[in-house]
Structures are given as structure tokens and as C-alpha cells.
Amino acid sequence: MTAKRKNLFLLCENSGYLLFEKAGITPNNSDIREIPCAGRVEKNELLDLLENEYRKIIIVSCFEGACHYVYGNKRCAKKIEALKKDLTELSLDTEIIEFHSLSANMLEDFREIINKAES
Amino acid sequence: MIVVKRKPIKEILEFVKNSKNILIAGCGTCAAVCLEGGEKEAAEIKGLLNLHFKNEDKNISALCDSAVRLCDPEFVKDIKLKCNVLPDVIISLGCGAGVQMVSDIFESVPVFPGINTTFLGTNDELGVFSEKCQGCGECILDKTGGICPVSRCSKSLLNGPCGGSSDGKCEVDDTIDCAWQLIFDRLKTMNMLDKMQEIIPVKDWRTSRDGGVRAMVKEEAVIDKNEE
Numbered sequence: 247m248t249a250k251r252k253n254l255f256l257l258c259e260n261s262g263y264l265l266f267e268k269a270g271i272t273p274n275n276s277d278i279r280e281i282p283c284a285g286r287v288e289k290n291e292l293l294d295l296l297e298n299e300y301r302k303i304i305i306v307s308c309f310e311g312a313c314h315y316v317y318g319n320k321r322c323a324k325k326i327e328a329l330k331k332d333l334t335e336l337s338l339d340t341e342i343i344e345f346h347s348l349s350a351n352m353l354e355d356f357r358e359i360i361n362k363a364e365s
Numbered sequence: 366m367i368v369v370k371r372k373p374i375k376e377i378l379e380f381v382k383n384s385k386n387i388l389i390a391g392c393g394t395c396a397a398v399c400l401e402g403g404e405k406e407a408a409e410i411k412g413l414l415n416l417h418f419k420n421e422d423k424n425i426s427a428l429c430d431s432a433v434r435l436c437d438p439e440f441v442k443d444i445k446l447k448c449n450v451l452p453d454v455i456i457s458l459g460c461g462a463g464v465q466m467v468s469d470i471f472e473s474v475p476v477f478p479g480i481n482t483t484f485l486g487t488n489d490e491l492g493v494f495s496e497k498c499q500g501c502g503e504c505i506l507d508k509t510g511g512i513c514p515v516s517r518c519s520k521s522l523l524n525g526p527c528g529g530s531s532d533g534k535c536e537v538d539d540t541i542d543c544a545w546q547l548i549f550d551r552l553k554t555m556n557m558l559d560k561m562q563e564i565i566p567v568k569d570w571r572t573s574r575d576g577g578v579r580a581m582v583k584e585e586a587v588i589d590k591n592e593e
Contacts (some may be wrong), residue, residue, distance in 0.1 A: 290405045293412025296421070326550045332374045 247283055251301035252277055253363045258284045260314040261348055262306025265356035275364050276304075280318050284308070284345075285318025290330045292343060306356065309349035321346050366487070367395040367460045368494040369402055369480040374413055374585030380477040381454050384425070388452035389414075389479065390444060390467055390486065391431030392459035398488055402458030402480045404533060406432040410456065428452070441470040481496075485516075502572025502579065510551035510566055517544035523565040 253276040257263040263280040277300070280285065284307030292303055305326070307319035326345040333340045348355055375565060381387045389407045395444040397403025402403035407429040432440035432446060444467075455471060456479040457464040468476040485498040499516040505523070506513055515521045519537040529536025531545040552558050570576070 288403035288405055290412055293416065297415050299411055314406060332413050333416075335373060335375045336378065336413060336420075337414055338420055 249339050250272050250275075251299070251306060253302045254279065254295060254300040255360070255363075256281050256287060256303060256305045258282075258307045258314075258318075259338055261308040261312075261350050261357070262346075265306065265348060265353055266351040266360075268350075268353055269360065271360055271364075273358070273360060273364055276360070283313070283315045283318035284311070284322035285320075287322055287325065289325055292329065296342055302344070302363065304344040304346070304359065306346045306348055306359070308347065309324070309352070312349060323347070366485070367462075368483045368496075369396050369399050369458075369460055371406065371458070371480050371482055372400045372411075372478070374410070377456055377477075377479050378414065378417065380456060380479075381427070384453035386450065386453045387414065387425070387427040387442075388448070388455045389427055389429040390435060390441075390455055390457045390459070391429060393431055393433045393437040394436075394481060395460060396435075396458050396463070399494065400492060400502060404429075407431050407458055410458075417454055419518065429460045430459075431525075435463030436466050438466060438470060441466055445470055489533065499573070499587050501568070501570070503569060503575075505565060505568075508560060508563060509548045510552055510555060510560065512544060512548045514544045517542075517547070518564075522570060525561070 255262070255266070255276055255278045257266055257278060257280055259280050266278060275332055284305055287305060295303060304320060307322050308314060310319065313319040323345055326343055328341040329343060333342070344359070346355070346359060375561055381451045383490050389410050389413075391397070391404045392402050393408030394406060396406070399589050400406065411427045418425040432444055438460060443461070449473070453474070453475055455467055455476045457476050458479045459467065460480070460482040464478045466574050483494040485500060486494045486496045489495055496516050498513060501515050504524055505515070509568040514523055518526075519535050519541065520527055522545065526543055530543040530546060533543055535541040549558075549561065552560050
């Protein structure tokens with residue numbers, strides 16, 4: 247029997263990962279990866295991870311207008327939007343990828359996201 | 366560069382739906398710069414197709430590979446050499462020339478275009494491209510301040526604007542700059558407005574598509590291997 251696949255959190259080091267550290271949660275069903283900027287995330291890498299390792303990927307970038315690399319969060323949001331369009335065309339579940347823009351003080355929002363993924 | 370746009374993923378799926386062994390071939394030159402058909406995009410299409418087949422419980426797998434250029438036989442032969450088994454179908458992400466080169470090299474394998482070839486243009490900023498050349502075979506940019514009226518004037522006029530130019534915009538679409546306004550402004554900047562007085566003679570369109578299929582041979586690069 248194959249083990250149930252986990253979720254993967256890709257957390258921007260300037261927002262999402264800071265929230266993860268503050269939240270003090272130890273996830274059982276999710277792996278956490280700190281990334282330098284959400285804008286660096288590539289669609290082919292996400293698809294590779296979804297194909298081979300994870301059931302869902304959740305990206306947390308900086309808050310709108312407050313990206314450390316200016317447009318990284320916007321770039322990521324656009325890539326995810328385009329990817330979801332392709333997933334829809336192929337009748338695949340678009341919920342396998344989530345994208346959130348959070349600032350480092352939006353702890354409750356982050357807790358809600360991680361608790362939902364863990365449940 | 367040759368500007369390309371990826372076909373909708375559903376159209377690509379239609380090409381491969383009856384195949385078991387699929388190869389997605391990316392092109393590392395123009396298609397990669399267009400962010401439509403390079404190594405990353407080949408991997409992306411592979412991932413999308415594989416997720417789809419997995420979701421449908423089908424035992425089909427897509428693989429991907431890419432070459433520096435799909436329009437050069439050496440690079441395409443490299444892709445073929447790396448195939449342990451020939452694929453049932455290939456999706457080529459090169460321009461139309463690339464698709465045909467892949468087809469020539471793989472011969473027995475059906476090759477389908479994963480992208481649409483659109484025009485010869487420039488990469489103005491990340492993700493923004495505009496048409497700049499129609500490959501007419503007889504360049505006149507020396508006479509027009511470096512702005513091509515063949516490709517950038519909607520009517521390809523060679524001696525000044527038509528009557529539809531208004532406020533520097535084309536009558537076809539007011540988002541298009543009038544090429545002859547651009548030419549005038551550029552020549553003025555270069556202090557070469559006298560060029561506007563030169564009459565460009567009737568163009569010989571035989572060097573363009575009107576002359577049939579074109580080919581070019583650079584003699585100094587070609588070696589006759591049968592010559593003693």
C-alpha cells in the first residue's frame with residue numbers, strides 16, 4: 247500500500263516562512279520549504295512535484311505591493327493563474343495548487359491555511 | 366527572432382491521445398526566449414499531460430527533451446540518439462522550421478506542432494513581442510531610418526503614409542503606430558530628413574513569398590564532398 251501523499255508548502259522567506267516560524271505548528275501531513283521568492287517558482291517544477299511527490303502545493307508569497315523583490319508575488323500569481331487555466335482545460339482539479347499573498351503579521355490567516363491543509 | 370505561441374493544451378492533448386510513448390521536444394532558441402517552447406515549457410507540457418493521464422488511470426507517459434535549436438539537424442539527431450525506443454508521437458515546440466526538421470530526422474514518427482509560429486519580431490520587454498520583419502529578401506532599412514515599412518506599415522507602403530494616418534496612428538487600429546510617422550520622426554532625429562525625398566523604386570517581390578519556396582546557399586561554407 248502506498249503512503250498518502252503529503253502537501254508541500256513553498257514559503258517565501260520574507261513572509262510565509264516568517265509566519266510558519268511564528269505559528270509554532272509542526273505539520274504532520276505537510277512538508278515545508280523556505281524559498282527566496284515566490285516569483286522564482288516555475289510551473290514545470292510544480293507539475294513535477296505534483297506528478298511525483300505531493301498531492302497539493304500551497305505557495306505563500308509576500309503581501310500584494312510589498313514583495314521584497316518588487317514583482318515576485320505578482321509574477322507567481324500570474325503563473326499560477328495560467329497553470330490553473332491549463333488544469334481546467336484538461337478537467338483536472340485546480341485546487342491542487344493554492345496561492346496566497348500574506349504579510350508577516352497575518353498569522354491567523356496563515357494558521358487557517360495550514361490547519362485546513364493538515365485536516 | 367521567430368515569435369511563437371503555445372497551442373492550447375487541449376489541442377496538444379488531441380494530438381497525443383492515442384499514443385503510449387510521447388516525446389515533447391523543446392527548442393532552446395527563439396521558442397525559449399518567447400517563454401512558450403523551451404526546456405521549461407517542454408517539461409510543463411509533459412507534466413500537464415502526465416497528470417491528465419494519471420487522472421484518467423491511463424498507463425501513458427510523456428517524456429521531454431530539448432535541443433539548442435530544433436532547426437539544426439545536429440541537435441535534433443542528438444535527441445534521437447538519446448531515445449532508447451522511438452516515441453509513438455513527437456510534439457515539437459520549435460517554430461514551423463523546427464517541426465519539419467524534427468520530422469525529417471525522425472522520419473517514421475508523426476511530429477505535431479505544439480506551438481503556432483507567428484512572426485519575426487523583437488522582444489521588447491519580458492513577454493512582449495512585436496513584428497519587425499517579413500523576410501522580404503530585399504532589405505530597405507537603409508532608406509527608412511531603420512524602421513521597416515514592409516512589416517510595420519499595414520499596407521507595406523514604400524513611399525510615405527497613406528491618407529489614413531492620423532495623429533501618428535494607423536487607420537487599421539489606433540493602437541498601431543503609423544510606420545511612416547515613425548520613419549519621419551526617426552529621420553528627423555538623425556538629421557537625415559532628405560531621405561524622405563528619395564523615391565524607393567517598385568519592389569522586386571520575387572525575393573519574397575511571391576517567388577515560391579526560398580533557399581539560400583553560402584558558397585564558402587559548402588564543401589563538395591565528391592570533388593577530388
